[in-house]
Amino acid sequence: MLALEGVEVRYGPIVALRGVSLRVSEGEIVAVLGANGAGKTTLLRTISGLLRPTKGRVEFLGHDLKKLSPEKIVRLGIVHVPEGRQLFPDLTVKENLWMGSYTRCDSFIREDWDRVFSYFPVLRERLSQPAGTLSGGEQQMLAIGRALMARPKLLLLDEPSLGLAPMTVQALFRFLKDLNSRDGMTLLLAEQNAHLSLGIAHRAYVLETGKIALEGLAEDLRRDPKVQRLYLGAEVSAS
Ligand SMILES: Nc1ncnc2c1ncn2[C@@H]1O[C@H](COP(=O)(O)OP(=O)(O)O)[C@@H](O)[C@H]1O
Ligand SMILES: [Mg+2]
Numbered sequence: 001m002l003a004l005e006g007v008e009v010r011y012g013p014i015v016a017l018r019g020v021s022l023r024v025s026e027g028e029i030v031a032v033l034g035a036n037g038a039g040k041t042t043l044l045r046t047i048s049g050l051l052r053p054t055k056g057r058v059e060f061l062g063h064d065l066k067k068l069s070p071e072k073i074v075r076l077g078i079v080h081v082p083e084g085r086q087l088f089p090d091l092t093v094k095e096n097l098w099m100g101s102y103t104r105c106d107s108f109i110r111e112d113w114d115r116v117f118s119y120f121p122v123l124r125e126r127l128s129q130p131a132g133t134l135s136g137g138e139q140q141m142l143a144i145g146r147a148l149m150a151r152p153k154l155l156l157l158d159e160p161s162l163g164l165a166p167m168t169v170q171a172l173f174r175f176l177k178d179l180n181s182r183d184g185m186t187l188l189l190a191e192q193n194a195h196l197s198l199g200i201a202h203r204a205y206v207l208e209t210g211k212i213a214l215e216g217l218a219e220d221l222r223r224d225p226k227v228q229r230l231y232l233g234a235e236v237s238a239s
Contacts, residue, residue: 001026001186002047002078002154007056009039009046016042018210019056024154029180029187031197031218033231034207040190041083043207044156047188048080049073060154074103077153081160085143089132093123096131096142100149108151115183116145119175137168144175154186155179161193169193173200194231198222206231 002024009017016039024030034040045051047058049070058065065073079100087096097116101109117124120141126134131142140160147155157176161169177200179185191197198204198218206214206227214221221227 001061002188003057003059004043004047005057005059007043007046007053007058009042009051009053016210017046017053020207020210020212021056022205022212022215024186024188026153026186027180027184028203029176029189029201031194031201031204032188032190032207033192033194033197033204034190035192037209038207039210040207041158042210044080044082044158044188044190047073047156048078071103074150077151078156079147079150079152079154080156081143081147081158083158083162085139087131087139087143087146090130092128093131093134093142094127096146097123097149100146101151103150106151109149112149112151116148119148119179120145136164137172140164140168140172141175152185154188157187157189157191159191160189161191161196169196173197176200194227198227198232 004020004022007017007020008015020043032040032043042051046053047065049065049068053066060076060078063076088099122138123142123145131139134142160172164172173196176187180187189197189201198221201218203216204218204221205212214224214227
């Protein structure tokens with residue numbers, strides 16, 4: 001579905017991605033793990049067309065994304081839930097959800113609206129409340145709900161667990177797993193939380209200073225000594 005080949009992205013003299021190759025197949029949950037500054041956000045913003053690679057290929061369903069605007073990429077079915085949610089805090093829950101469907105002119109909008117509430121019933125109770133007054137967990141649900149209103153084929157999630165309480169994060173990851181198994185949604189999940197991500201992903205890539213350091217099946221990476229030492233050890237002993 002999605003293929004990156006040798007992608008390099010720079011911020012002026014800084015090389016943020018160094019020859020990244022990665023694949024996502026339809027129906028998969030793929031995690032991109034990495035510490036702060038590893039290049040996760042840069043990677044997702046490149047896929048969305050917000051940043052342009054200086055080298056390499058980015059293809060989605062046979063289209064060369066390097067040639068397309070971010071809006072065209074959304075229309076192809078790649079929808080990005082950005083780091084820090086980026087809702088419109090003064091607009092209501094309802095208005096934020098409708099923002100997600102602005103690129104559409106099909107007749108399934110009502111169906112998706114109902115689907116968002118089937119996943120997140122709490123949002124229905126908050127429809128006329130300003131988004132900025134929701135709890136962190138509710139805001140993350142709204143950000144994902146807004147993305148679902150664009151009827152994605154591939155959902156990009158940038159650190160959805162950031163700043164949420166552990167219980168909320170667990171509920172969120174259960175939801176992401178459901179979205180994949182129930183609706184067949186394909187997910188590319190950028191996360192620092194390796195423990196939970198490897199718990200729901202089929203495959204994962206480990207990004208270190210802009211390079212893919214490791215890749216494999218999630219279950220194999222969970223057993224990998226390096227992953228355990230660098231990405232799982234601290235979390236296991238902290239929990
Ligand atoms: N707008 C920017 N200008 C210059 N450097 C940036 C910019 N955004 C990110 N970087 C640098 O690129 C690298 C990767 O950042 P980022 O993709 O945000 O990592 P992550 O999301 O994994 O924390 C870091 O070294 C960061 O400092
Ligand atoms: Mg980031």
